[in-house]
Amino acid sequence: MPILVTKDLKLPSPPAIALRILEAVKKNDASFSDLARIIEVDPALTAKILKVANSSFYSMASQVNTIEKALSVLGLNVTKNIALSFVIAKELVVPVDGGFDFNSFWKRAVTSAVSAELLAARLSYRNDDLFVSALLQDIGVLILYLCRSDEYRQVLDEKRVSGRPILDIEQRIFGFDHQEVGAELLLEWGLPTTFADTIRHHHDSEGCPEKLRMQVDLLHWSSMLTSIYFGSRSVEMGLQLKAEICPRFKIKEEAIDLLIDMVAEKSVEILSFFEIDSGDMKPFSLLLQDANEELRRINLSYEQLVMQAKQARKKAEELATELLEANVKLREMAFRDGLTGLYNYRYFQELMDREVSRSKRHHLGLSLMLFDIDHFKDVNDTYGHPAGDQVLRNLAELVQSTMRISDIVVRYGGEEFAVILPSTDLPGCKVFATRLRRRVEEMETVVSGMSIRVTISIGVTGYDTAQNSLEKAVMIKTADSALYAAKNRGRNRVEVELLPA
Template sequence: MTIEGLISQRLRLPSPPAIAVKILEAVKQDNVSMGQLADIIASDPALTARLLKIANSSMYSLRYPVASIDKALTVLGVNVLKNIALSFVISEELRGCGEEGFDIDYFWRRAVTMAVAAELVAKFVGQPNDEAFVTGLVADIGILLLQRDDPVVYRELLDEHCRRDVPVSVVEKERFGFDHAELTATLLANWGLPDKVTVPVRFHHAPAEVQGKWQDTVEVVHLADQLSAIYHGSDMGRKVSELQALMTSRFGLSQPAVTMLVDSVAEKAREVFASFDLEPGEMMPYSQMLEEANEELREMNLSCEQLVMELKQARERSERLAGELRQTNTRLRELVLRDGLTGLYNHRYFQEMVDHEIERVRRYGGCFSLLMFDLDHFKAVNDRFGHPVGDLVLKNIAEATVAAVRASDIVARYGGEEFAVILPHADSAGLRVFAERLRRTIESLATEIGGEKIRVTVSLGGTVFEAGSSHLEKLTVIDTADRALYQSKALGRNRVTIFPLEGSRRNGTEH
């Protein structure tokens, strides 16, 4: 059975509004004048006022205000004004379709946002379309007809859509044999609207099913639907990311350009809402929402996990802020992973990076070296000069070590007066050269307090993790370097010892 046959079995389609019929019949005539169309529109004073209001809005950015329908027709053209008029007439006709429990204002806010988005997307991607606004506005009115026909059944259908987490059109086809997009397209075709409107409406939830001349037009309405869902749904961050990826791959738009488009939709939709007697509520541009979210984060003194949770609670429509707040989270992670005294990476980050280097060598080959060193007789420094001076010595040694390493190396405070250096791609020879150079650097370093110079030495121990050692675990690597360090202490301190991973202390080398 055809879609039309299935629809006729299910419900009776409403007749088009009388003034819509007059407008459509007039524009079909080859010899229709602007004056005739203006007279039809002017016969409805409320429609005239709404038309002039939206014609003077930022949607069309006219250089001069228009004060009459005749002037609006001259500036905007017959097609644009016809479609704006139809948008108002159709929305007014169906405004009362909401049954109890159905949020009719939410439906029309989403529809108007989609209309504005369709108009903007068409311009953004270089496919201006006079029918874009009205197509976006009426694309989902089949939902109104289905829920009006049987509110209980459609409420159950919506509950099933949420429970199964599948598109509502999937559940509609299972229940009725058709979905609301097919119903909408059939209704608009019966009302006499052209294929430029009915085809994009029919396929805007399934753009992959369309090829050829309608493909770009359908895709514009599909993107408009996604843009509207960003502001009238949940999971905003994921939807914005998906939209950015799609518009970049399909139309070559940069991320800033897509963000500008997303913001423009909210700004212009809020202005157009008033023409449809709708309240904008809390709707605001995406970038403004991010700014406010970041401001809230700056005022919170919480961990990363608490920050995300707090923000989720504060903003119900922002369920996944991690993507949008990546830079803030990176800064917070940096604070969490730094040692408060020396500014070096802390023990937790050290452990993560040893895991990272082991995984890198296992996957790609190569090697990395681990060097650990401990201050000799540091307790005597603290006992004689006090802990604040001891802290200063630790800071100076940390700075000297950072200055001695490569940009790719990682210096961490392992704990107390013990430090560690991870050297990616450094083999045994490179480790020996670096360790000895670092030992001499620290040995020559002096911390001056009250005219007295404090000097300390360090004992160093290291090992090398190579592809041939990939079966060994992290604990073995750290333990080997640590044993080498204590071998240096046992041999008199202020020296370097390197142990191979699978060797014993006797197999090591000492300098």
């Protein structure tokens, strides 16, 4: 799976200073001064690390005023991880584009990291990598959005409306999920494999190696703690957290209540070091008090509250469904050709990416046809452009009535069309192309009493599962070459060209 992830997505390169930090700590003879020199090159990073070292999060007995002292007091690993946290977060902060709230993402990520550290301390568990692991546990979501924004908006819309697990939706649309993407990114960036292994299983502790079980559980609980402050089921999350932790570790529920409040207090402080606005983040106990005061002020009965909640929920579900339908229509409009109603060139490129990926992943055949109308300029010159438009519309209908449900036809541009045939070998595609050519030859378009007949030239290529490689650009180029061969050899014919070995 990791190989497929890297082929399907262009993963961002690691920040240069992160690489230097990682390379320094990998050396057996690495000293505090070596790492300090790398960090001190960046004054802003240095200031942030010193702020964290002197914060209530670590409660140092004396002032930490140099990176070397931070290294000696906190340790090499902790300081390295604090530095990496700041560097990676800074690198992947992107301006809000209306489809994804990057500020909210990082606010939740930092809160998860703080939650994991506080939980670990309460459970007497020590792991220097925990803060970074929790911070980056959902980094795959960010990468998927940055690399495939249109499709990931679809994931988010479906999640909001259906409530289905986001991993299931990602698997259906991409063939992999954000856990795998996050793990692969950290491996690409050269972080220790324990980071990747932990993140790869943070939604599935049952499938993780036993040695990582506690780390994965802590990430799971940190996510629940974060949902108390940023989710819509705060009370439910708090009860579930207590149910999972208290019996297992013999901890009283009151201790968890105190921990939940402490998460807010510490998160506000750490968020300020990341230069992220914490908003009106208050301890959960205060939020409950405020909510109770508001209920008393409004003086609503229990029955009224239930009725209002039901009505609000129904209205929200209706609005969410309408929004999802509207988004689907907008996507359709963006991907449709206005004249023929077929998918357009933009959709063709995205679909080819998906089908090429699917064919390689599942070892399935894939064929591609490119064809255009012979001497179409003569049709426009002789009968006029409205007549030419009618020919294009009729041809589009004919192709759709000829092909299988699984095949996709697009208007590639002008009088040129493309047909993608999933799970189809080259001989099968040639049979279809020949049948289509004959049907077009028999097609008649009547405009203002005038009969118009056209022919098409078709170029065909296909991927055989026995071949070693399949690349979208090569496949399109090969089909295009076959099309030109058909035109050069007299038109109204089918030419087949094999993909290069």
